[in-house]
Amino acid sequence: MKTRAIRLYGVDDIRLEEFELPEIADGEILVKVVSDSICMSTWKTVKQGAKHKRVPDDVHENPVIIGHEFAGDIIQVGKKWQDRFQPGQKFAQQPAIPGQMESPGYSCQWCGGDTEYCIFPNDIIEAGCLWTYDGDAYFASSVAEPVSCCIGGYHTNYHTKPGGYEHVMGTKEGGNILILGGCGPMGLGAISYGLTFENKPKRIVVTEISDARIARAREVISEKEAARHGVELVYVNTASQEDPEKHLMDLTEGKGYDDVFVYIPNAAVCERETGCWLTTGA
Numbered sequence: 001m002k003t004r005a006i007r008l009y010g011v012d013d014i015r016l017e018e019f020e021l022p023e024i025a026d027g028e029i030l031v032k033v034v035s036d037s038i039c040m041s042t043w044k045t046v047k048q049g050a051k052h053k054r055v056p057d058d059v060h061e062n063p064v065i066i067g068h069e070f071a072g073d074i075i076q077v078g079k080k081w082q083d084r085f086q087p088g089q090k091f092a093q094q095p096a097i098p099g100q101m102e103s104p105g106y107s108c109q110w111c112g113g114d115t116e117y118c119i120f121p122n123d124i125i126e127a128g129c130l131w132t133y134d135g136d137a138y139f140a141s142s143v144a145e146p147v148s149c150c151i152g153g154y155h156t157n158y159h160t161k162p163g164g165y166e167h168v169m170g171t172k173e174g175g176n177i178l179i180l181g182g183c184g185p186m187g188l189g190a191i192s193y194g195l196t197f198e199n200k201p202k203r204i205v206v207t208e209i210s211d212a213r214i215a216r217a218r219e220v221i222s223e224k225e226a227a228r229h230g231v232e233l234v235y236v237n238t239a240s241q242e243d244p245e246k247h248l249m250d251l252t253e254g255k256g257y258d259d260v261f262v263y264i265p266n267a268a269v270c271e272r273e274t275g276c277w278l279t280t281g282a
Contacts, residue, residue: 001020001030001117002018002019002020002021003018003019003021003115003116003117003118004016004017004018004115004116005017005019005065005112005114005115005116005118006065006066006067006114007063007064007065008045008046008049008055008059008063008064008066009049009060009063010049010050010059010060011046011047011048011049011050011051012046012047012049013046013049013060014066021110021117021118021119022110022119024076024119025078025122026078026080027078027080027081027121027122027125027126028078028119028120028121028122029074029076029077029078029081029085029119029120029125029130030074030075030076030077030117030118030119031072031073031091031117031119031120032072032073032116032117033067033070033071033072033113033115033116033117033118034071034072034073034138035070035071035072035138035139036069036071036113036142037069037070037113037139037142037143037145037146039068039069039145039146040265041068042066042067042068042105045066045105045106046066052106053101054101054102054103054106054107055106055107056107062109063109064105064106064108064109064112065104065105065109065110065111065113065114065115065118066106066112066113066114067104067105067112067114067115068095068103068104068106068112068145069095069113069142069143069144069145069146070105070112070113070142071090071092071133071139071141071142072090072091072138073089073090074087074089074091074132075117078122080122081125085130085132089132089133090132090134090135090138090141091130091131091132091133092130092131092132092142092144093120093124093129093130093131094127094128094129094130094131095145097123097124097127097129098127098129099127100123100127102123103124104118104120104124108121111124113142143185146185146186146189147189147193149186150186150189150190150193153190153261154170154190154194154197154199155169155170156169157170157171158170159172159258170197170198170199171194171197171199171201171258171259172199172201172258173198173200173201174200174201174202175202175257175258175259176202176203176205176255176256176257176258176259177194177201177203177204177205177257177258177259177261178205178207178248178257178260178261179191179194179204179205180207180261180263180264180269181208181262181263181264181266182206182207182208182217182261182264183206183208183210183213183214183216183235184213184263186263187217187264188217188220188221190261191204191206191217191221191226191233192221194231195221195225195226195233200230200231201231201258201259202231202232203231203232203233203234203251203252204226204231204232204233204234205234205236205248205251205252205257206233206234206236207236207237207244207248208236208237208238209237209238209239210239211237211240214235214237218235221233223235234251236248236251
């Protein structure tokens, strides 16, 4: 079967190509990709090429299909897996394979998301990283990894009590959360989860430097919707503030922020701003 795919050959060398996929083996499954999410990890892969720990050293000779957050339809099933998978089923997949470095979107010649069709190899299926999916929208499956990152952030943040060593897991209940650069897809996911997390905060403040992006964010998650969940939601365009640090501190009555998330790949935000508003002893 012919497919078109974006393949990595080396640093800054990706090519849209049409080529023939091999016939599947008994332990493999052929799928059609319907939705593939864009991830900064793919950008990192393209910038590092064979130096990336997941990319094969001979990628210049045996290119890999990029894209690791994808979902679609099962087309053909090898004999080994016909008792578990059938053609016509929707599939979801896990980008990181337990126990091995190789994974779709980084390491596989025939398996990745930026393609029309691809072949799941036996080791990925044996690891339990290919699943059937019964949802209505394919994209809801292909964004599973970024959503899990948002959830993980809320659960793995922790606080300590003065004089002790106990880690109190999760964001602070009834506290102030700051989401820097939070009007993109993952930032909106983090806001949404914060409204339903068991350690529900008192307030979520979201920064952005674009009024248009803030307006779009309000269409997705409004202040009124957050209030229905018992959370005060505040969007702030820091670019329009004469003293953004003071403005953000004033929103918390000078107390600062108990938990800070960064959802924009910006060095100035990561290196300078996150250190300014953390509370101490919380």
